[in-house]
Amino acid sequence: MAAYSSVVSSILFFFFFLFLRSEAIVPANETFHYVNEGDFGTFDSEYAPTYRPIPPFTFPFQLCFYNTTPNAYTLALRMGTRRDGTVMPWVWEANRGKPVSENATFSLLSDGNLVLADANGQIVWQTDTANKGVVGFAILSDGNVVLRDSEGNFVWQSFDSPTDTLLVDQTLSVRGGPLKLVSRESITNNVNGVYSFVIEPKRLALYYKNNMRYWSSTFPELERKNVTIINATLVVAESEYEENNFHALRCNLQNGQFFEFPDLGLGQVRYNSSLSYLRLGIDGNLRLYTYRANVRGNAWSLLFTLFDRREEEFRMDFEDECQLPNRCGKFGLCEDSQCVGCPKPDGVFAWSKDCDAKLPGCEASGFRYYELKGVDHFTVKYTGGIGPMKRSECESKCTKDCKCMGYFYRTDNSRCWIAYKLKTLTRVGNSTHFAYIKTPIS
């Protein structure tokens, strides 16, 4: 009897549930259908595109279709207001890498799905929120684009799908959420680039091509074995004195209740503004910009640069531009943020954009190594390498590996780094750090 009634009640519950869901349609006045057509906007926007603003606007955020190559539009959220001399940045994008054409449509359907479709009707991007109780759409004042249910919960939010930009109060999570920012390929080409900023259980890290780490945070708290990062949020952190409030990427920890939150400090708040954004740039650098309301001229001000030309006083974790993989292009020696040399088998020559290592080929009999003393690969500083091992062992790993362009070796701790891309080498003035670069025997 008990089993019978529980079956009946679960069937009833099922129908009740279906009924609820089919009832939850978006009120007609909340649905919309915008077409990518008509006049272009005239104010300066990032990447100097042509663009068409569409109506949804919440100060200072507006949705637009923009393109940097004809007829290849991205639907994106722009931050800023019309003002002379201000270039307004794109802080969220729906369809990077999947552009739409003239007459594409952006619609909130009555079933609650938010859909970007090309002119021929093909769906290019959607929120997959049909029949999930959506009753309305909004751009919130912090720049989060949301679909809400009747209780005000977010069925979908743009904060869960960042591209290369994080806004204040936006979070990257280690698991089950957005866990990285990915750079843009170039100003004209809006596809994923080679750099990513990733939240991991033990660190915040920057990668070149997904697996070559060129920077990571140093949080001593996390060296305790059972403490890990859950997520990291861009915050405006308060301090005792209001003038000392600062921007930070604040990490929440698991089992970390007895510790302070590890923070990546991103510069003091100026202009009393919390309209700021953190950007993983096309060049792989991390920068924080802040918005100055009520000024003439450019409203965006650069507050923080992770890899900086100038060494700032009081910054403990200073990194110069030499740590950027592409600072000296395909190959080059870097010192104090400048490209200072092009290493060749017979010496170091003046650097130019053409500086490159010759392809060594696969056969061990066809190449040899030349040595550089006192240099690091961009992966050396923030990774442990492999080993300890003898230098000959490190060399033989590289020799056997066709894709290896050279190897890096430290005689003080006998660690070995295999390099598949050479890119920027940093002069470290440390006689225990060596590079061995493959070169064809001609």
Ligand SMILES: *[C@@H]1O[C@H](CO)[C@@H](O)[C@H](O)[C@H]1NC(C)=O
């Ligand atoms: C739609 O109508 C409801 C009820 O009149 C109103 O509360 C709501 O603000 C309207 N929505 C829009 C987007 O105008």
Ligand SMILES: *[C@@H]1O[C@H](CO)[C@@H](O)[C@H](O)[C@H]1NC(C)=O
């Ligand atoms: C867009 O649609 C309008 C109206 O249907 C049409 O006149 C126009 O030619 C279309 N534009 C393009 C580029 O297809």
Ligand SMILES: *[C@@H]1O[C@H](CO)[C@@H](O)[C@H](O)[C@H]1NC(C)=O
């Ligand atoms: C680590 O944390 C987990 C989750 O709180 C706990 O169950 C476990 O006992 C901890 N392990 C150690 C070695 O402290």
Ligand SMILES: *[C@@H]1O[C@H](CO)[C@@H](O)[C@H](O)[C@H]1NC(C)=O
């Ligand atoms: C981040 O982690 C904290 C601690 O577990 C949690 O309370 C918070 O909801 C998380 N934030 C997001 C946006 O997931």
Ligand SMILES: *[C@@H]1O[C@H](CO)[C@@H](O)[C@H](O)[C@H]1NC(C)=O
């Ligand atoms: C900063 O802005 C907030 C909110 O706009 C305001 O309440 C506060 O008084 C301002 N502080 C200063 C020092 O101007």
Ligand SMILES: *[C@@H]1O[C@H](CO)[C@@H](O)[C@H](O)[C@H]1NC(C)=O
């Ligand atoms: C060279 O590296 C060793 C080991 O990391 C370190 O102890 C030493 O201080 C470094 N010397 C210089 C000049 O940087």
